Amino acid sequence: MEKKNFKLNAAFINRNRSYLLLVLIMICGLFAKNFYTPYNIQAVTGNGSLVIWLGLGFTIVLIAGHMDMTVMYMSTFAALLTLGLHADQKLPWLLCVIIGALMGVLNGLIMGLLVTKLKIHAFIASIGMQLVLRGVMYVYCNGKELSIGKDYTWNDMLNGKLIPFLPLSTYFIITTIFIFGVMVILRYTRLGRNIHMVGGNAETAWLAGIKSDMVVIAAFVISGLAAGLGGALNGIYSGAANVTMGEKGISPFYMAFTACVIGGTDIYGGKGSVIWTYVSLIMIAFLKALCKSTELQVLVIGAALVLCLVYETVAKYNRDKVLGRRPNLYIEYKNETGNAK
Amino acid sequence: MMKKSLAILLSGTMLLSAAFMTGCGGGSSSEAPKSSAASEASTPASSAAPEASEAGSEAPASSAAPEASEAGSAAPAGDVNVPEAAKASYEKLLAAEESLMTTDNHPMMAEGLSFDVPAVDGDAAAMEELPETDKNHWHYKEYLDWDQSADAQFPESPADGQEGKKVILIVHGAHAWTTCYTEAFKAACDAVGMTYDIYDPNWDQANQDSYVDQAINERPDAIVVIPVSADHATQQFKKITDAGIPAFCSNTTPEADAMNFIISYTGPNDWYQMRTLAAMLGESMEGKGGVAYITHNVGGSPYYARCYGPMTELAEKYPDIETLDIQSPGFEASEVKQVVADWITKFGDKLNAIVLADDSDQAIGAVEACQAAERTDIKIVAAGISKQGLELVKSGDLFGMSYQTCQGDAGLAVRTVSEWFCGIDVARVNYLSTDIATKDNASSFEPCQW
Numbered sequence: 141m142e143k144k145n146f147k148l149n150a151a152f153i154n155r156n157r158s159y160l161l162l163v164l165i166m167i168c169g170l171f172a173k174n175f176y177t178p179y180n181i182q183a184v185t186g187n188g189s190l191v192i193w194l195g196l197g198f199t200i201v202l203i204a205g206h207m208d209m210t211v212m213y214m215s216t217f218a219a220l221l222t223l224g225l226h227a228d229q230k231l232p233w234l235l236c237v238i239i240g241a242l243m244g245v246l247n248g249l250i251m252g253l254l255v256t257k258l259k260i261h262a263f264i265a266s267i268g269m270q271l272v273l274r275g276v277m278y279v280y281c282n283g284k285e286l287s288i289g290k291d292y293t294w295n296d297m298l299n300g301k302l303i304p305f306l307p308l309s310t311y312f313i314i315t316t317i318f319i320f321g322v323m324v325i326l327r328y329t330r331l332g333r334n335i336h337m338v339g340g341n342a343e344t345a346w347l348a349g350i351k352s353d354m355v356v357i358a359a360f361v362i363s364g365l366a367a368g369l370g371g372a373l374n375g376i377y378s379g380a381a382n383v384t385m386g387e388k389g390i391s392p393f394y395m396a397f398t399a400c401v402i403g404g405t406d407i408y409g410g411k412g413s414v415i416w417t418y419v420s421l422i423m424i425a426f427l428k429a430l431c432k433s434t435e436l437q438v439l440v441i442g443a444a445l446v447l448c449l450v451y452e453t454v455a456k457y458n459r460d461k462v463l464g465r466r467p468n469l470y471i472e473y474k475n476e477t478g479n480a481k
Numbered sequence: 482m483m484k485k486s487l488a489i490l491l492s493g494t495m496l497l498s499a500a501f502m503t504g505c506g507g508g509s510s511s512e513a514p515k516s517s518a519a520s521e522a523s524t525p526a527s528s529a530a531p532e533a534s535e536a537g538s539e540a541p542a543s544s545a546a547p548e549a550s551e552a553g554s555a556a557p558a559g560d561v562n563v564p565e566a567a568k569a570s571y572e573k574l575l576a577a578e579e580s581l582m583t584t585d586n587h588p589m590m591a592e593g594l595s596f597d598v599p600a601v602d603g604d605a606a607a608m609e610e611l612p613e614t615d616k617n618h619w620h621y622k623e624y625l626d627w628d629q630s631a632d633a634q635f636p637e638s639p640a641d642g643q644e645g646k647k648v649i650l651i652v653h654g655a656h657a658w659t660t661c662y663t664e665a666f667k668a669a670c671d672a673v674g675m676t677y678d679i680y681d682p683n684w685d686q687a688n689q690d691s692y693v694d695q696a697i698n699e700r701p702d703a704i705v706v707i708p709v710s711a712d713h714a715t716q717q718f719k720k721i722t723d724a725g726i727p728a729f730c731s732n733t734t735p736e737a738d739a740m741n742f743i744i745s746y747t748g749p750n751d752w753y754q755m756r757t758l759a760a761m762l763g764e765s766m767e768g769k770g771g772v773a774y775i776t777h778n779v780g781g782s783p784y785y786a787r788c789y790g791p792m793t794e795l796a797e798k799y800p801d802i803e804t805l806d807i808q809s810p811g812f813e814a815s816e817v818k819q820v821v822a823d824w825i826t827k828f829g830d831k832l833n834a835i836v837l838a839d840d841s842d843q844a845i846g847a848v849e850a851c852q853a854a855e856r857t858d859i860k861i862v863a864a865g866i867s868k869q870g871l872e873l874v875k876s877g878d879l880f881g882m883s884y885q886t887c888q889g890d891a892g893l894a895v896r897t898v899s900e901w902f903c904g905i906d907v908a909r910v911n912y913l914s915t916d917i918a919t920k921d922n923a924s925s926f927e928p929c930q931w
Contacts, residue, residue: 174698179724183694187687283779283809287712290631290738295716378690379716384779388654388684429695434683 154451158403158416161444162423165430172430178307180429186299186309186377188425190215193370195396195417196319197363200326201262202400204359205339205409206255209266212386212393213273214247214364215371219381220277222372223286233294237372244368245361247273252357277383287380298377311377315370319418322362326414335359340410390438395424398445407452567903570642570674574899577672581892583665584930589892590669593747593911598624605737613789614796614804622711622785623752625910627740633722635744639702640904644674646702648898651692653707653733653781654684657841657867658887661931662707662732665888669895684778686710693717697724703898705729711736711782718742727901731894734782740909744901747893750912751786751864754883755836757917758862759791761881762834763799765860770833771805773824775817775847777838777864779809787838787864805832812839817846818853825854832856837863840870840882848878866918868929875923884916887930 153160169175194211201208218240225236247269254265288295298311326332334355337345346352375381386392399420405412428437563571581589601608605621612618620626650666652659663679670677680696682688689709696704697720704721706728708714714735721728722742730739732748740746762772772795777783788807795802805828810816817837824832835851837843840863851859857878863870865882873879890913901907918926 174700177698180695180698183691183698187691187694190687285710285712285779287715287736292719378687378713379719380710380712382686382710382712382779385686388686390685390688392687428691432678432680432692432695434681434685434688 154455155404157448158420158423161402162419162426165423165426168430169426175429182301182307182309182312184425184429185312185422188421188428189309189312189315189377190370190374191392191395191399191425192315192319192418192421193366193374194392195399195421196322196370196414197366198393198396199400199403199405199412199414199417200322200335200359200366201363202405202407203326203339203409203412204335204356205342206262206356206359207266208248208251208262208360208363209393210247210251210269210273211363211367211396212391213270213277214244214367215374215392216381216383216385217247217273217277217280218244218368218371219375219385220281220286220383222375223288223381224281226291227286227289233376237369237376240372240375241365241369244364244366244371246364247368248361248364249357251364252360255360256353256356274383281383283383285380285382286375288376294376295379298373309377311373314373316418318366318369319414322366323414325362331355331358336410338409339406339412390428390434390441395421395441398441398448399424401448401452402444407449408456561905564640564904567640567642570644570899571903571905573642573644574673574896574903577669578896581669581672583886583888583892584928585886585926587886587889589665589888590896591889591893591914593893593897593908594750594914595908595910596624596750596753596912598626601626614793616793616797619752619785619789619793621737622734622782623790625734625737625740625746627737629741631738631741633719633742635722636725636727638727638901638904641902643899643902645676646902647676647678648703648705648895649678649680649696649699649701650731650894651680651682651689651696651704651706653682653689653709655681657931661887662891665891665930666895669892673895673899675895675899682709684709686713689713690717693720697721697726701726702902703727703729705731705894705898707732708735708739709781711739711785715739715742727898729894729898729901732890734786743909745897745907745909745911747897747911748890748913749883749885750915751783751883751885752790753912754885754915754917755787755790755864756794757915758864758881758883759794759836760798761917761919762791762836762860762862763795763802765880766799766802766833768799769801771803771828771831772834772836773805773821773828773832774807774836775820775838775843776807776809778811783838783864784809788836791836791862803831812842814842814846814849817843818850819846821847821850822854825850825856825859832859834860834862834880837861839863840865840873840879841867842869844870844873844879844882848873852878866926866929867931871918871923871926871929874918874920877920881917881919884918884926886913889913 174180194215197211198208221243222236222240225231225239226233251265251269254260255262299309301308302310302313326335334345334350337348337350338352338355342352399417401407403413403416403420405417424441427440431437431440578590583589601617601620608617608620648670650663652663667677680692682692686709693706704726706717708717708730711734714730715738718728718730718735718739719742727744728742730743730746734746734748735743774788774792776788792804806824808820810820821835835847837847844861844863847861851857860880861878862880863882864885866884870879870882874882893911893913897907897911
């Protein structure tokens with residue numbers, strides 16, 4: 141078996157950029173005051189969990205070659221629904237969370253059908269569904285903010301530690317478990333491989349006998365489930381929700397998108413990993429904790445996104461330039477004809 | 482080569498940014514420039530101050546005196562029992578209270594007021610069953626009528642004075658008002674000897690939650706929060722109090738339940754001010770006509786106070802005045818202009834008055850729309866008090882607006898925190914003094930604070 145030589149080159153940096161950036165941020169944390177405290181680690185990872193759920197859904201759909209921009213509104217709707225059902229209908233938290241998650245599944249199903257059966261571009265369908273979700277939210281809560289009231293049982297549980305010696309909130313651990321579950325699906329199941337294949341080349345996938353429509357619908361459903369479940373849990377974790385969540389400051393949706401790109405998910409589909417996105421989002425969460433100014437957070441995250449996009453574009457251009465070429469043929473020819481230098 | 486360069490550039494940028502950021506915290510007290518308010522500190526109170534109170538008392542329903550009473554924390558120095566360890570600090574606080582003035586020549590650290598809370602029969606859920614035009618529907622939002630038996634275990638005051646203590650202020654977002662507030666906060670902190678950090682989440686709820694966690698992680702001596710959202714505030718203040726840090730709420734009122742985790746609220750009595758403004762408006766409309774409302778950001782306490790405060794007042798005192806519409810277009814003048822233009826088209830002569838939650842950009846948009854439609858008969862009132870707003874009042878384009886001293890708001894917060902550090906019992910709710918600005922008394926509020 142040929143032994144791979146380790147080379148610290150541009151390809152290596154690019155391949156592992158999310159991990160390297162996380163390490164970089166953590167090293168910078170050594171010089172920041174009160175950065176490595178259990179409270180800070182627990183708070184940063186907990187507060188960053190919602191974006192991880194959104195990034196997860198967005199990544200899967202992006203790998204499948206589409207774009208689900210409803211994740212932010214879906215998560216807000218799930219949060220409002222969960223809090224509203226518990227406050228008004230007095231339903232237990234678990235049931236409220238399940239209903240919130242199921243609403244996410246329904247949203248994903250509708251998105252999938254719009255994209256595959258009605259052949260509406262995912263971008264357009266997403267904008268339409270965003271408006272629908274926004275309207276539904278306004279009708280549901282009449283513009284008011286909903287909260288957990290005085291029932292702190294699940295709020296304390298999600299904010300608290302699941303494993304006493306580990307400075308991580310229960311909410312973050314649930315998020316991590318879900319992420320690894322989806323990673324297993326994507327990496328080791330037929331559905332996961334099909335999602336990659338459909339995203340890489342839909343025509344080839346169809347010729348290979350893959351039911352592309354079903355695969356795309358499944359990707360949207362997983363995305364909807366992540367947004368619904370993540371949003372429902374986040375509503376309880378943060379204690380309140382309102383319709384305009386995420387519309388001010390740094391939108392969680394844009395953070396999720398940035399993390400996908402920084403993580404290395406191909407914006408044209410076919411390549412990507414939820415683990416890359418996960419690591420990138422943790423990196424962004426710690427980056428936000430490092431820079432206390434919102435303006436700096438926006439600037440740095442935006443600059444990282446632009447640089448990654450430029451890199452991806454240049455790399456794709458270079459790949460396309462040599463696509464189909466066999467530069468070694470000339471060397472082989474020279475060798476065979478004895479003219480090699 | 483290109484790929485390699487870009488990869489190195491990416492890593493380098495991130496490294497530099499992160500290294501830069503680790504050295505950049507919030508506004509550090511040592512670096513803080515002296516604010517305009519601070520520079521006013523040495524300026525003696527001009528004759529404008531007494532004129533303001535006189536003019537204010539002439540304006541309809543401008544004085545809060547009948548319903549307001551001095552807060553317990555506002556007792557004169559001689560009457561306050563200050564522990565020996567805090568006496569030097571307290572003297573410094575008293576000196577600051579006397580010397581610091583707002584740019585419109587009002588005391589910056591004036592004592593707070595408390596208002597009587599009327600009794601209602603039922604809890605918050607029962608009150609919400611009432612129609613939105615009923616005052617009692619909003620009772621728990623208006624009066625912070627919380628269940629004191631459910632109060633959390635608050636941290637004990639060190640009773641050794643405020644000097645050398647570190648306070649973290651978490652504001653709600655970037656705005657001219659916020660800049661004015663933070664400058665006054667810095668000036669007041671400098672004057673009483675406290676250090677500070679200021680975090681600005683830029684109106685983002687999730688960001689403010691993160692800042693609350695960061696502030697707790699810094700372990701300051703006290704945290705002051707201007708909540709982005711009233712409902713969310715409960716969770717934020719619970720976290721702070723659970724961490725054993727004294728929590729103070731400033732400017733925007735939280736949900737009543739949040740008071741269980743707040744040592745003291747300081748800020749304007751938005752509801753009362755907007756009610757007095759509405760009473761003045763209703764009288765000028767002779768009890769009939771149609772009113773439309775432009776709200777503050779949905780969810781925050783000004784959203785409720787500045788829309789439902791006047792609406793319930795008009796419904797009670799002038800039942801023939803009709804509510805035509807409520808819209809939340811935000812704070813862009815162009816958006817507000819469009820909404821008001823639509824109202825003029827839709828309601829025609831039925832639209833007689835507009836209530837605005839903001840006297841700057843919202844007021845500019847509304848006035849422009851009325852002028853464009855030649856409907857200068859429409860009476861516009863707003864919550865204030867900004868420079869643009871006051872100019873519109875002077876020109877007669879705005880019928881009236883509430884006076885909310887921004888610098889006084891910051892000063893009252895610092896005063897209350899300081900008194901708590903001095904071991905003095907502070908009132909749980911401390912309101913700012915209140916007034917209404919009209920064309921007749923507008924000069925009393927100049928030069929404007931923001």
